[in-house]
Amino acid sequence: MGEILEMVEGYENILVLGCGTCVTVCLSGGEREAAILAGQLRIWGKKEGKNLNVMEHTIQRQCEKEWVDEMRGHVEKADVVLSLACGVGVQLVAEMYEDKAVYPGLNTTFMGYPVEHGTWLENCRGCGNCVLAHTAGVCPITRCAKSLLNGPCGGSQNGKCEISKETECAWQLIYDRLKTKERLEWMNSYQPPRDWSTAGDGGPRKSVKIEEVVD
Amino acid sequence: MEAEEATSTQEVNEDFRPKIVAYCCNYCAYAAADLAGSMRLSYPPDIKVIRIPCSGKVEINYLLKAFEEGADGVMVAGCLEGDCHFMEGNYRAKRKVRHAKRLLDEIGFDSERLEMYNLSSAMAGRFAEIIEEMTEKIKKLGPTPLRKGVKD
Structure with missing residues (x-):
């Protein structure tokens, strides 16, 4: 909150802009969260x-x-826009309203599903080259702390990762699930070193669906 | 800490009539308030009751809104723990109130002005007592710093 108060310092007309899709279902930047942040700012201002x-x-x-x-x-009435969207939304708003100050109202963290109401787990890193077909639907790029592709490391203990007792070992999960699927032999398949250029290491990615492009 | 010191040294202004907004669960506090009325129990009249279907329905922005509009104190009253009509609404309310207190602290607004209480629908006496307690507490804290410019 201190960071946000610094961002809006000196501005009088503040627009808190919620986003109705992903950040709404993730309870972080939807209508309700916009109302809460706006409420906090009003109380602080008064x-x-x-x-x-x-x-x-x-x-x-x-x-x-x-x-x-x-x-x-709405934007025209404001001097500053606090966007509660993910970083994608903040950037588009900033691009489309170049003369306005547009700041992020939250830190975009990761892509994941809720494991229970209120708790999210990172599942996908958008690496551009999916390995889930070989790993029984558990992503080792995301869920293994080392993003290992060919089985667990020595830090896998009792199904947990050595980085934290709360973190499950992705390769233990993969092993267990392959066993359930009677596909344990897949553990022996060798994954060669990856080309990480699809994961952003080759610079910003761009995707064109030529059949959708309107001339 | 600062707030505590400030209030302990401050004289309580007896003329100050705090405005308190009470979000009351339909199944306990609201019914208890009703019973308190039937029993002719007296309690401070400075409370504005808002009936909600369950204390769990209370949203953080409702709590902030009441302060924004000039409430001196805000309270949420839900069923006794374990007795929620909807199983766990009062536990949710408890967490929301706790979080709202954090949000208020973040912006330097005294979160003591917000409180959660639990009671049953039969506890009319306790309802009157809670209102008494809350009113006394807010009287000690004094008027909200946000009142300037807000219509009564």
């Missing part, structure tokens, strides 16, 4: 004797130009 006008608005998706364009009227 307490500090600042004359703040904190607005809140949530759009369906901050990562698509059409949606971002539709809220032009």
Whole structure:
């Protein structure tokens, strides 16, 4: 919160912009979270004797130009936009409203599903070259601390990873699941060194679906 | 700490009538308030009761909104632990209140102004007592620093 207060320092008209898709279901940047952050800012402003006008608005998706364009009227009333979208949304809003100060209202952490209500686990790193077919649907790139491709390391103890007792060993999970599927022989298949250029190591990635591109 | 020191040295202004917003669960506190009325129990009149279907329905932004609009104190009253009509709503409310307190502390607003209570629908006496307690506490804390510019 201290970081956010620093970002909005000196601005009077603040727009807290929620995003209605991924960050909403992840309970981190949707309408409700926008209302909470806006509420905090209003209380802070009043307490500090600042004359703040904190607005809140949530759009369906901050990562698509059409949606971002539709809220032009809201953005124009603001001096600063605090975007509660993931980094993708923050960047598009910043790009489309170049004359406005656009700041991130949250840290985008990872892609994952909730293991229980309120708890998320990282599952996919978007590495661009999926290995799940060989690993019984458990991603060793993401869930193994070393991203090992050919079995566990010596730090695998009682199904847990040596980095933390709470972290499951991805290769233990893969082994157990292959056993269930009666595909244990897959453990012996050798995965050669990977080409990490698809994972972002080759620079920012771009994807074109030529059949979808409109001339 | 600062707030505590400030309040202990401050004289309590007897004329100050705190505005307290109470989010009351339909199955306990709201019914207890009703019973308190039927029993002709008296308690401070400075409370504004908002009926909610379960204390678990309370959202953090509702709590902040009440402060924003100039409430001196905000309370959530849910069923006794283990007795929620919806199994665990009051535990959820407890966590939300705890988190809301953290959010208030972050921006330097005295989170003592927010409190959670648990009671049953038969506890009319306790309801009156809670309102008494909350009112006394808020009186000691004094008016909200946000009241300036807010209409009564």
